[in-house]
Amino acid sequence: MRRRANPAWLFVAPALAAIALFLFVPVFASLLLSFTDFDIYAVAALRNLRFVGFANYQTLLAEPLFWQALRNTLYFVAVGGPLSVAASLAAALLVNARLARCRPLFRTAFFLPVVTTLVAIAVVWRYLYHPRIGLINQLLAGFGVAPIDWLGDPHWAMPAILLMSIWKNFGFNMIIFVAGLQAIPERLYEAASLDGAGPWRQFRYVTLPMLAPTALFVAVMTMIGGFQLFAEPYVMTQGGPSNHTLSVVLLMFQEGFRYWNMGYAAAIAFVLFAILLAGTALQLKLRPLGGGPT
Amino acid sequence: MRLARSLLLHGALVAAATLTLLPLAWMVAASLVPAGGSSDLLANLRSGSLTLAHYDALFTRLDLARTLANSAGLAATVTAISVFVNALAGYAFAKLRFAGRDRLFRGLVATLVIPGQLGMLPLFLLLKQLGLVNTYAGVVIPGVASVFGIFLVRQYALSIPQSLLDAARIDGAGELRIFTSIVLPLLRPILVTLAIFTFLGTWNDFLWPLVVLTDDRLYTLPVALANLLGEHVQDVELMMAGAVLTVAPVVVLFAALQRYYMQGIVTSGLRE
Numbered sequence: 001m002r003r004r005a006n007p008a009w010l011f012v013a014p015a016l017a018a019i020a021l022f023l024f025v026p027v028f029a030s031l032l033l034s035f036t037d038f039d040i041y042a043v044a045a046l047r048n049l050r051f052v053g054f055a056n057y058q059t060l061l062a063e064p065l066f067w068q069a070l071r072n073t074l075y076f077v078a079v080g081g082p083l084s085v086a087a088s089l090a091a092a093l094l095v096n097a098r099l100a101r102c103r104p105l106f107r108t109a110f111f112l113p114v115v116t117t118l119v120a121i122a123v124v125w126r127y128l129y130h131p132r133i134g135l136i137n138q139l140l141a142g143f144g145v146a147p148i149d150w151l152g153d154p155h156w157a158m159p160a161i162l163l164m165s166i167w168k169n170f171g172f173n174m175i176i177f178v179a180g181l182q183a184i185p186e187r188l189y190e191a192a193s194l195d196g197a198g199p200w201r202q203f204r205y206v207t208l209p210m211l212a213p214t215a216l217f218v219a220v221m222t223m224i225g226g227f228q229l230f231a232e233p234y235v236m237t238q239g240g241p242s243n244h245t246l247s248v249v250l251l252m253f254q255e256g257f258r259y260w261n262m263g264y265a266a267a268i269a270f271v272l273f274a275i276l277l278a279g280t281a282l283q284l285k286l287r288p289l290g291g292g293p294t
Numbered sequence: 295m296r297l298a299r300s301l302l303l304h305g306a307l308v309a310a311a312t313l314t315l316l317p318l319a320w321m322v323a324a325s326l327v328p329a330g331g332s333s334d335l336l337a338n339l340r341s342g343s344l345t346l347a348h349y350d351a352l353f354t355r356l357d358l359a360r361t362l363a364n365s366a367g368l369a370a371t372v373t374a375i376s377v378f379v380n381a382l383a384g385y386a387f388a389k390l391r392f393a394g395r396d397r398l399f400r401g402l403v404a405t406l407v408i409p410g411q412l413g414m415l416p417l418f419l420l421l422k423q424l425g426l427v428n429t430y431a432g433v434v435i436p437g438v439a440s441v442f443g444i445f446l447v448r449q450y451a452l453s454i455p456q457s458l459l460d461a462a463r464i465d466g467a468g469e470l471r472i473f474t475s476i477v478l479p480l481l482r483p484i485l486v487t488l489a490i491f492t493f494l495g496t497w498n499d500f501l502w503p504l505v506v507l508t509d510d511r512l513y514t515l516p517v518a519l520a521n522l523l524g525e526h527v528q529d530v531e532l533m534m535a536g537a538v539l540t541v542a543p544v545v546v547l548f549a550a551l552q553r554y555y556m557q558g559i560v561t562s563g564l565r566e
Binding site: 043100121133172 | 299300301304306307310311314315316317318320321324332333335350379380382383385386387390392393395398402405407408409410411412413414415416417418419420435436438439440441444468469470473477494497498500501505515516517519520523528533534536537538540541544545548549552555556559560
């Protein structure tokens with residue numbers, strides 16, 4: 001062992017080299033980039049590049065469009081996240097119910113949207129939301145609801161994207177919840193039942209506390225995913241109507257890759273990252289006490 | 295009482311499953327009716343006037359066969375490379391001894407909170423310097439190794455009995471030999487899981503190929519589909535055929551290997 005280099009390094013070297021080169025270096029470079037005025041002229045010739053300190057961040061924080069993108073994204077995360085987790089939990093409870101037959105069939109049905117291609121699905125929902133020929137308005141018309149211009153109305157566009165996103169993703173967290181439910185020892189329910197607890201109290205005092213660690217994991221992952229909202233508005237609304245579905249990542253994409261304001265776009269990415277870290281830390285801090293098994 | 299609860303439960307299950315599958319069913323049905331037929335889908339389905347004309351148009355007029363091949367080739371390439379690279383590293387982090395191993399691994403796991411978009415701008419500039427913008431290599435490169443993949447393999451590899459590896463070493467087998475003939479077969483289930491995750495992830499990815507690929511002959515299906523929407527937004531049925539073409543391969547793959555996929559989610563979600 002001493003004489004030659006440890007062969008273990010040969011095993012980890014390809015992966016570490018790739019991760020260092022294509023993740024660490026770019027992330028660090030991105031931080032540097034955010035302190036420069038890298039734009040279309042710098043793309044052409046690097047000597048046009050200047051160090052500008054915190055100017056990009058100052059511009060960003062004074063820019064109403066950024067605040068609007070941030071508000072939209074926070075709405076998506078804060079409203080969509082809990083709804084999505086709740087939908088996942090409800091689906092998990094349904095497919096995991098003791099009386100349920102054909103469990104694998106229902107589980108697969110609920111899961112199917114997860115594996116589908118987001119862009120294709122966003123195209124499909126764009127038509128489902130069509131004010132005149134869309135299926136959703138046609139179904140609602142059956143209940144006497146007047147046609148709604150889902151993606152064209154500033155009030156409805158974000159909720160419409162949110163609904164689609166929940167439909168697309170709830171199956172993923174459902175699987176994690178089902179695993180969490182199955183890990184709860186049966187004897188806890190038996191004990192609760194002996195103590196005279198009905199289904200609701202069993203759910204409240206056994207299931208929910210035991211699921212807390214799973215729920216925390218799911219909530220954090222859902223939040224991280226939510227902050228990265230991009231393809232849905234890109235395909236369905238292009239950020240409209242009047243920027244009501246513009247997300248932070250979509251704004252970064254437009255600034256960086258459409259207008260080549262790369263220094264500015266890097267600053268957007270880092271502000272998003274900072275918010276994401278703060279959000280994760282906050283959720284870990286708010287962790288309900290008395291978690292179940294690890 | 296029991297019957298009533300069972301009825302209620304199954305009613306809820308069927309209703310939820312119907313709502314979940316409805317958009318997908320609508321997509322398939324709308325892709326099969328004549329142009330303009332999706333606005334009154336039921337009438338068209340009832341009259342039985344179904345057609346494959348839109349799929350025909352995709353493959354002849356719009357040359358989507360090439361796009362389909364691009365997507366399949368890229369997803370297969372990324373999957374092959376990254377499963378191998380991650381398997382090597384994941385096994386080493388679980389079973390081989392080297393200085394700073396556990397600290398390095400914890401450091402890697404901590405980077406899971408870094409969103410992929412963070413390094414995207416400099417990575418693009420780097421690829422531009424290397425002349426890899428608008429090439430397949432540029433699409434493949436960020437997927438060569440993944441912290442998530444290493445993590446997944448390591449968790450699984452921890453359960454390989456040390457005695458098995460030691461016995462092989464005493465027999466004089468080299469580390470690479472041990473890896474290929476003992477470790478890889480044992481890791482098979484988790485590698486299948488990782489392969490499905492990677493294949494689906496690459497197939498479905500949108501932002502990065504959208505950034506890197508500028509020539510529409512190189513487009514992947516999601517990029518081509520988003521692009522097609524610009525010109526053909528009125529051709530609902532044609533767009534739905536394109537959506538089916540994009541979604542169907544991954545749905546079939548998932549259906550075939552579902553067990554591995556579900557297990558992978560649970561493994562990555564519950565073990566710490």
